[in-house]
Amino acid sequence: FAEALLLFRRMELDGVKPSPVTCVTVLASFTVRRLLPQARKFHARITALGLESNVIVGTEVITMYEKCGSLRDSRLVFERMPQxxxxxxxxxxxxxxxxxxxxxxxxxxxxxxxxxxxxxxxxxxxxxxxxxxxxxxxxxxxxxxxxxxxxxxxxxxxxxxxxxxxxxxxxxxxxxRVESVREIFEKMASKNVISWTYIVSAHAQAGDLEMTLSLFAIMQLEGVAPDSIAFVSVLSSCSHGGLLESFPMILRCTTRFFPVRSTTAALWTLWDGAGSLTTWRSLWRSCR
Known part of the structure; x- marks a missing residue:
């Protein structure tokens, strides 16, 4: 951010008029909330240069304010844009x-x-x-x-x-609406780990324990390694659905994909479902 703004100022001092592309490049460097005051100052400079009406520049100003945490400013810029x-x-x-x-x-x-x-x-x-x-x-x-x-x-x-x-x-x-989720999933030409995670998570959230476990198994049979979100969704489903006996089977399967630290963290997250520290330790020992 600082370097981009410095170069912009040097360009102006050298008598070079900034182009829309130059402005867009500098605007993209404002990416955090704490830069909102500087963002507003740079926006004022763009306006003075007569470039805010440029649709590409104006759109990037909207993005800049969103990144800096001011949707109000984003909306004001949008409403003022002639095109x-x-x-x-x-x-x-x-x-x-x-x-x-x-x-x-x-x-x-x-x-x-x-x-x-x-x-x-x-x-x-x-x-x-x-x-x-x-x-x-x-x-x-x-x-x-x-x-x-x-x-x-x-x-x-x-x-x-x-x-x-x-x-x-x-x-x-x-x-x-799990049926609608399943319908869209089936229509997809190709399914990646994100697609499978969505369908597994949908059934887990709906409390369909049997289908959650079935899809989790099919996912791996299809050669798709589950990510941590799919992993935690299945464990959560088992925990809240009273299928604690399924934990060891799932954990033995998933420790191929996740380090011990990640697996342990997931179990800690679901400790309430296990009911007690003794039960949690028993489940962890059974999958090692």
């Missing part, structure tokens, strides 16, 4: 999606009403993230219908768009 492209709209929706779902969906609705632009798969992913954060099945289904109507759910587009599939799976999982 906005699809990236601009998607950037603001994404900025609001996690923790400010209603605002994100309000902007998404405005995008839908916009005469010259239509949301793409990336915009739909951000909208789905917003639906997940606000736990709205109605809004989520609406976005899903848009995904279908725009053709993003076709075999050639949807199945190969992992981000879109995963966002739909996350939303339906959080809303307890």
């Amino acid at each position: 906005k492209n699809l990236v601009t709209w998607t950037t603001l929706i994404s900025s609001y999606a996690h923790g400010h779902g209603r605002e994100a969906m309000e902007i998404f609705e405005r995008l839908l009403a916009h005469g010259g632009l239509e949301p793409d798969a990336v915009a739909c992913v951000s909208a789905l993230d917003a639906c997940s954060s606000m736990a709205s099945l109605e809004q989520g289904r609406k976005v899903h219908r848009i995904v279908v109507s725009r053709g993003f759910e076709s075999n050639t587009v949807f199945a190969s768009n992992e981000a879109l599939c995963h966002s739909l799976m996350t939303m339906y999982s959080k809303l307890g």
Whole structure:
């Protein structure tokens, strides 16, 4: 950040007018909240140079303020921009999606009403993230219908768009719609560890112990090594579902993928499910 700003100032002192590309490069260096005061000063300089109206620069300013923790400033810049492209709209929706779902969906609705632009798969992913954060099945289904109507759910587009599939799976999982999660999972052309983790976690969260364990086993038979999230999801399901006897079998399987420290940490996390330190120690000894 400091070096980029210093070079920018030297450029101006040498009589070189900064280009939009130069401004975007410097804007990208503002990445943490503590830099908000400096970010505002640099934004003022961009405005003085007459570059804020540039759609690429303006969009990057929105991103900068989001990274610096000021969605209010992001929104003000957005509303002042004379021209906005699809990236601009998607950037603001994404900025609001996690923790400010209603605002994100309000902007998404405005995008839908916009005469010259239509949301793409990336915009739909951000909208789905917003639906997940606000736990709205109605809004989520609406976005899903848009995904279908725009053709993003076709075999050639949807199945190969992992981000879109995963966002739909996350939303339906959080809303307890395991059948919908499974339907999307089955449509995917290829399934990686993240895809498998979502489907395993969805059944674990729903308390479907048998299917959780079955999918966890199939995942490995398919040659996909489970990550720590899938691992903890299965253990959590067993813990809360009263299947403590399944712990040793799972642990013996998963210690191939995780160091002892990670496995122990996961068990400590689930200690409440074990009921006592004696039970926890017994489970750990049984899988060594």
